[in-house]
Amino acid sequence: MRYMERTLVLIKPDAIEKRISGLILDRLDHLGLQMTGAKVVSLTEELARAHYKNLEGKPFLEEVIQYMMGEFNNVPNHKIYAFVFQGENAIAKVRQEIGSTNPEKAAPWTIRGSFGRFIGDVMQNCVHASGSPEDAEKEIALWFKPEEVLDR
Numbered sequence: 001m002r003y004m005e006r007t008l009v010l011i012k013p014d015a016i017e018k019r020i021s022g023l024i025l026d027r028l029d030h031l032g033l034q035m036t037g038a039k040v041v042s043l044t045e046e047l048a049r050a051h052y053k054n055l056e057g058k059p060f061l062e063e064v065i066q067y068m069m070g071e072f073n074n075v076p077n078h079k080i081y082a083f084v085f086q087g088e089n090a091i092a093k094v095r096q097e098i099g100s101t102n103p104e105k106a107a108p109w110t111i112r113g114s115f116g117r118f119i120g121d122v123m124q125n126c127v128h129a130s131g132s133p134e135d136a137e138k139e140i141a142l143w144f145k146p147e148e149v150l151d152r
Contacts, residue, residue: 004034004086004087004088004090004151005086005087005088005089005090005091005133005136006036006084006085006086006090006136006137006140006149006151007084007085007086007090007091007094007129007130007136008082008083008084008128008129008130008136008139008140008143009028009082009083009084009085009094009127009128009129009130010080010081010082010083010127010128010129010143011024011025011080011081011082011083011126011127012067012068012080012124012125012126012127012128013067013068013069013070013072013073013075013078013079013080014067014072014073014116014117014124014125014126015115015126015127016070016073016075016079016080016081017070017073017074017075018115020115020126021081023115024111024115024126024127025083027097027111028083028085028094028097031085031087031093031094031097032087032093033085033086033087033090033093033094034085034086034087034151035083035084035085035086036084036085036086036149036150036151037082037083037084037140037144037148037149037150037151038081038082038083038084039081039082039144039148040079040080040081040082041079041080041081041082041143042077042078042079043068043069043070043078043079043080044078045065045069047142047143048065048068048069049065050142051068051139051142051143052064052065052068063121063122067122067123067124068080072119072122072124073124082143082144084140084144084149084151086151091129091130091131091132091133091136094129094130095129095131096110097110097111098110098111098112098126098127098129099111099112099113099116100112100113101123101125102116102123102125103115103116103117103118103123103124103125103126104116104118106125111126111127112125112126112127
């Protein structure tokens with residue numbers, strides 16, 4: 001059996017506020033990957049900090065936490081949409097579709113290039129996707145219980 005790579009995708013508060021989650025999922029669905037996990041999460045500060053542990057000590061960490069908690073958007077309950085996608089080269093396919101982290105540098109046809117923006121100094125880039133198989137494994141375990149991912 002061929003190894004099927006998994007990746008975590010988070011639809012962030014700015015995309016939820018703009019009501020473009022369906023557009024994002026449509027673009028991801030066209031990649032030919034299988035969605036194996038999906039849920040709405042009320043993001044806690046603890047989960048946000050665990051997810052962005054790699055940014056500890058960075059001067060922009062607090063802004064990232066506030067952004068993910070929906071403090072710059074009109075999104076109740078700190079809502080985030082979390083997904084697991086699986087398939088051959090899932091990470092590379094999803095990362096190509098979402099584009100560069102900075103929406104101003106993202107190709108215009110990508111999700112971030114189409115829908116991302118800066119509001120003041122706050123980068124709102126709509127979506128997160130795992131950057132490597134190691135990141136995906138850690139992130140999926142952080143956001144999903146094993147029984148919530150139906151990949152067997």
